[in-house]
Amino acid sequence: MSEQFSLQEVIDSFRLSLSDSKELSLDHYVEGWRGLVKLLNSLGSVFGFISKDVVNKLSILVSLRGGPEGAHYLSLQSMVQYELQSGLVEGGDNPASGTRGVSGCRTLLRLHRALRWLQLFLGGVSRDEGTPPTLCSLAYSQSLSQHHPWVIRSAAGLAFRMLPPRDPFLRMLNAGEPPQAVEVLGGAVPVLGEVYTITEELYSKHDLLHLP
Numbered sequence: 001m002s003e004q005f006s007l008q009e010v011i012d013s014f015r016l017s018l019s020d021s022k023e024l025s026l027d028h029y030v031e032g033w034r035g036l037v038k039l040l041n042s043l044g045s046v047f048g049f050i051s052k053d054v055v056n057k058l059s060i061l062v063s064l065r066g067g068p069e070g071a072h073y074l075s076l077q078s079m080v081q082y083e084l085q086s087g088l089v090e091g092g093d094n095p096a097s098g099t100r101g102v103s104g105c106r107t108l109l110r111l112h113r114a115l116r117w118l119q120l121f122l123g124g125v126s127r128d129e130g131t132p133p134t135l136c137s138l139a140y141s142q143s144l145s146q147h148h149p150w151v152i153r154s155a156a157g158l159a160f161r162m163l164p165p166r167d168p169f170l171r172m173l174n175a176g177e178p179p180q181a182v183e184v185l186g187g188a189v190p191v192l193g194e195v196y197t198i199t200e201e202l203y204s205k206h207d208l209l210h211l212p
């Protein structure tokens, strides 16, 4: 993996995360998010608090996966099954991580909601429906913002205003010149959508969409 953000790498990770039977591999899911953290980091220090939270969520998942119960964290599906069966979804004393009160399910739920935001935002950019700051705010208000307190919403609003205009933003994706980057974006959005939908359906089926 390169140091620099690459949209293609992120798409590849999320695409690889889905098996033919639509099991979602947590290792690849985390890899995809690690790629997105590089984008957040390249957007400057106003995005630091966002990147920090994502990094924190990823390290929780990585420690669960690397812990004694790591085999249960091979896929999203096995994680949900394990945490439900063991009464760990709401936190509890997770022997897998030693982290009290923090389940893999509630941690991934935060990333899942953020993925919806990203899908809406990048979709808007690929269809040229506005400038990145406007589209990012719009996507946020349609998704993640309802789960955030006022203080985070206002910090996020400030950060979005610092996003670059369309062409410089497209160049930051490292997917070629703007027209080419738009094409790659167009391919990315359905992949993010599929990962989102599979997670949403699984969480909804087990009534996990509102984990504290």
Ligand code: 1PW
Pocket (backbone or CB within 6 Å): 036, 039, 040, 049, 050, 053, 054, 110, 111, 113, 114, 117, 118, 144, 152, 212
């Ligand atoms: C321009 C590309 C953007 C893509 C990445 C989007 C990541 C969105 C993460 C927003 C995080 C905002 C600051 C942290 C808030 C946390 O309180 C919140 N985390 C999330 C991911 O929503 C809830 O986590 P918590 O406090 O319940 O552990």
